């Protein structure tokens with residue numbers, strides 16, 4: 001049985017950021033993710049806004065961590081080669097009451113250390129966003145705010161961690177944990193056993209259940225559901241800025257968000273739920289998003305919605321909406337990185353540093369590695385190359401000359417690269433997250449069967465064994481009209 005210094009449970013943006021941080025030190029670490037891929041929990045169901053940190057109450061853990069995490073993103077994007085844009089944020093007021101809230105957020109932001117925040121006038125907003133609602137009166141402007149593709153970031157963290165020696169293991173649902181008399185832990189997954197000295201619990205909405213495997217009941221959790229919409233790239237009216245309305249007590253409100261890839265996202269609703277797997281969309285939520293975004297951009301064309309999706313924010317109850325990052329009071333060596341609700345994406349790099357410090361305080365010696373490589377090369381993106389480079393690539397490997405996803409111009413070569421990548425993509429959605437094949441206007445209507453065929457060929461599986469995402473989510477169930485399999 002493998003013994004590691006640290007085992008991280010959960011491969012969302014929190015767990016992968018922690019794995020990335022751990023990979024900088026002379027220690028052994030593994031990440032265990034229950035799903036077929038990393039980044040398939042809350043990390044694939046969010047807006048991707050790197051909130052700069054004017055929202056959390058000064059002095060809270062969230063306030064410190066949010067600002068530090070957000071500030072790391074431009075450097076990390078360069079080192080790990082993931083996409084980032086810098087559209088800034090308007091938080092828009094429509095009334096005198098809203099203005100008071102915005103000034104309060106300005107004060108929070110200044111106290112939390114957010115750079116360059118300012119109140120701006122309706123005219124200044126309209127100069128940048130000419131289609132903004134005419135009753136928008138003023139805004140808090142956060143020009144440093146960025147937007148990322150959250151699962152691309154999680155993949156980048158995990159790939160870099162793996163390249164620097166951390167084992168990233170998928171299909172490993174943790175089902176039992178035992179504390180041994182020598183102080184070490186024994187972890188059982190569905191089909192393997194692992195031993196370690198320290199555990200980091202980054203299991204998102206299931207962090208309470210994972211803690212309970214050791215009898216730890218230090219908090220209770222519930223998910224906060226949010227619907228989101230994706231709009232086509234081809235729109236007459238496209239926001240340049242992330243635009244939120246004045247926030248409410250539990251939610252930042254319904255925003256329009258320009259994305260790294262040129263779509264617009266509208267999100268999110270916020271509804272407390274009991275079901276931790278309920279990532280369906282609900283009609284009232286979709287309507288609330290359309291109505292909400294029309295208060296900001298009245299002419300945004302709802303006919304251009306190409307996809308709806310949803311996510312569940314992991315919320316620790318009775319914790320002032322804060323993160324819960326601490327060593328267990330009852331089991332030494334067990335670190336919680338729990339309740340990572342919004343802005344967990346923005347905060348992930350600093351959550352990882354906080355966990356590193358907790359591990360250090362708990363007695364794990366954190367000696368930096370001299371051969372740590374902070375850089376990650378990303379996969380070839382055919383559509384980003386100029387024609388000469390595309391031609392040269394096709395000469396070298398004709399698979400790059402075969403366009404599979406016409407909407408996003410994704411080639412067979414890129415799909416094959418993803419299937420055999422450092423963190424391999426073995427499902428349709430894993431290929432989609434790495435290559436964007438199926439993310440365009442037709443939402444894989446024209447390319448799904450081709451991607452299934454490539455996955456089947458490359459993995460040596462029958463076509464009806466290829467899954468959408470979770471184990472058992474098979475896409476094909478047999479031949480139709482008596483046709484060949």
Ligand SMILES: Cc1cc2nc3c(=O)[nH]c(=O)nc-3n(C[C@H](O)[C@H](O)[C@H](O)COP(=O)(O)OP(=O)(O)OC[C@H]3O[C@@H](n4cnc5c(N)ncnc54)[C@H](O)[C@@H]3O)c2cc1C
Nearest residue numbers: 010012014034041042043049174204226311343344345346
């Ligand atoms: C609608 C919505 C909008 C949001 N918008 C933003 C935003 O714009 N900006 C922002 O910063 N944040 C945003 N967030 C918050 C952000 O998505 C989360 O804070 C973040 O994704 C949490 O990441 P995580 O890794 O902690 O959890 P997850 O991504 O859920 O990862 C937990 C992982 O643990 C795994 N796991 C669970 N149990 C086990 C087990 N027993 N064994 C092994 N693995 C296990 C799961 O499969 C999962 O992959 C939003 C969230 C939602 C829902």
